[in-house]
Amino acid sequence: MKKTVSVIGLGNRGTEYLGFLKYFHGAKVEIAALCDNRQQALDDIAPKFAVAGDRRFGSTDAFFAQGVLSDALIITTQDASHYKITKQAILTGYRLILLEKPVSGVRAEYTELRDLANENGVLLIICHVLRYSNYYSKIKEIIAGGQLGDLVSINHTENVGYFHFAHSFVRGNWRDEAASTPSILAKCCHDIDLIAWFMDSPCVSVSSVGSLKYFRKENAPAGAAPTCMGGCKAKGTCPFDAERLYITDPFYKAKFIKFMRRTLTGKAHSKKRDVTEAVKSGDYGRCVFACDNNVCDNQIVTMTFQNGATAVLNMNGFSDKMFRECHIVGTRGELVGYGNKLTMHIFGGKTTRVHTSPIHLSGHVEGDIRLISGFVKLLCGETDDLTNVTTIDATVISHDIALAAEQSRKNGGVPVQPEQG
Numbered sequence: 487m488k489k490t491v492s493v494i495g496l497g498n499r500g501t502e503y504l505g506f507l508k509y510f511h512g513a514k515v516e517i518a519a520l521c522d523n524r525q526q527a528l529d530d531i532a533p534k535f536a537v538a539g540d541r542r543f544g545s546t547d548a549f550f551a552q553g554v555l556s557d558a559l560i561i562t563t564q565d566a567s568h569y570k571i572t573k574q575a576i577l578t579g580y581r582l583i584l585l586e587k588p589v590s591g592v593r594a595e596y597t598e599l600r601d602l603a604n605e606n607g608v609l610l611i612i613c614h615v616l617r618y619s620n621y622y623s624k625i626k627e628i629i630a631g632g633q634l635g636d637l638v639s640i641n642h643t644e645n646v647g648y649f650h651f652a653h654s655f656v657r658g659n660w661r662d663e664a665a666s667t668p669s670i671l672a673k674c675c676h677d678i679d680l681i682a683w684f685m686d687s688p689c690v691s692v693s694s695v696g697s698l699k700y701f702r703k704e705n706a707p708a709g710a711a712p713t714c715m716g717g718c719k720a721k722g723t724c725p726f727d728a729e730r731l732y733i734t735d736p737f738y739k740a741k742f743i744k745f746m747r748r749t750l751t752g753k754a755h756s757k758k759r760d761v762t763e764a765v766k767s768g769d770y771g772r773c774v775f776a777c778d779n780n781v782c783d784n785q786i787v788t789m790t791f792q793n794g795a796t797a798v799l800n801m802n803g804f805s806d807k808m809f810r811e812c813h814i815v816g817t818r819g820e821l822v823g824y825g826n827k828l829t830m831h832i833f834g835g836k837t838t839r840v841h842t843s844p845i846h847l848s849g850h851v852e853g854d855i856r857l858i859s860g861f862v863k864l865l866c867g868e869t870d871d872l873t874n875v876t877t878i879d880a881t882v883i884s885h886d887i888a889l890a891a892e893q894s895r896k897n898g899g900v901p902v903q904p905e906q907g
């Protein structure tokens with residue numbers, strides 16, 4: 487008999503995971519129920535997964551009122567709702583839950599979920615998708631295998647991409663830390679999770695500096711208007727011009743945000759005129775210097791671990807490409823990672839290009855696919871090995887470091903010891 491999964495939150499992430507479940511695991515898994523508070527999302531998505539009308543829910547209250555509807559639950563709503571929905575899911579009786587990151591920006595909430603999950607025998611997995619990619623799995627394998635000797639330091643850069651930063655953290659869903667979380671948690675909980683995973687030692691001290699440097703009213707160029715299509719005289723030279731980024735850039739030049747039509751229009755199937763209307767009058771057409779954004783566009787975090795090793799994370803919103811770089815140094819060798827290219831230098835020995843995957847998919851798609859494959863194996867009882875699974879216990883570590891970084895940054899970079907336990 488097939489295992490069943492329900493999904494709450496039918497936006498970008500929810501529909502991506504639903505697609506993987508159907509196309510890669512359809513022989514083992516079927517979708518039991520769907521929930522989204524946008525009727526349009528239910529109407530667009532439910533028929534594709536053959537979910538009957540009485541299994542489509544317009545609110546989490548209606549969904550949870552039915553009791554446990556499936557063997558597992560995926561929660562892919564926006565950040566601020568994760569705590570409440572996950573708590574309700576655990577109390578309703580779901581025992582395998584996949585929850586999008588970040589769990590919460592409030593320590594009392596994410597530790598409560600951890601404790602509730604552990605007390606109730608719930609496997610609560612957080613979508614730290616990068617860990618599941620071949621690339622980062624290989625780095626972990628090399629470090630754990632001792633080829634680099636003892637770890638000394640990690641220098642990790644998260645180049646968010648100027649267009650991606652503007653889309654998500656200036657105009658979009660993660661622009662306001664009260665509605666989501668600070669960018670060092672929203673964007674970099676993945677990076678911090680990787681660093682802590684590689685270090686495999688408690689983080690004992692964190693300090694951080696950073697700011698919202700550029701996307702502020704005072705940096706608006708002469709002639710700027712509140713919206714790009716509302717008479718802006720600077721759009722010809724502005725790299726953030728929404729009309730160009732979302733509408734007129736040709737396919738070969740387009741940045742990935744041009745394809746975020748669902749986010750702009752709220753429709754799974756939109757026409758060019760829907761996108762044009764959204765850019766003319768919606769959030770994503772606003773001048774990047776006239777938004778209600780408040781999250782940092784650059785931040786550096788330094789970390790010291792109990793094993794004596796150190797790490798630096800540099801998050802910035804101003805790169806041309808959207809990719810991560812890392813330099814991992816041990817006593818016997820080093821790894822240099824640039825995007826998905828990985829090179830290992832063994833001191834006094836060979837320099838090798840480390841091949842991590844036969845195919846390289848853009849962004850973190852490969853990690854997304856492998857996360858869902860791992861989740862399905864757990865769901866189907868094909869494994870009970872939780873080594874390297876991003877459970878809530880592992881997530882508490884990265885969230886604690888991110889909150890310590892924010893505390894340090896707001897206090898001029900003073901060292902802060904992350905919470906423990």
Ligand SMILES: NC(=O)c1ccc[n+]([C@@H]2O[C@H](COP(=O)([O-])OP(=O)(O)OC[C@H]3O[C@@H](n4cnc5c(N)ncnc54)[C@H](O)[C@@H]3O)[C@@H](O)[C@H]2O)c1
Nearest residue numbers: 495496497498499500522523524562563564565586587613
């Ligand atoms: N793991 C990753 O790498 C990664 C990448 C991007 C986003 N995310 C996270 O995934 C989550 C979802 O992001 P997204 O881009 O898919 O967002 P989205 O806005 O596209 O989708 C969220 C969906 O949830 C629905 N929703 C919101 N509140 C709800 C509620 N209370 N009840 C029912 N439905 C509700 C919305 O209508 C929407 O359809 C966010 O927390 C985000 O931070 C994770």
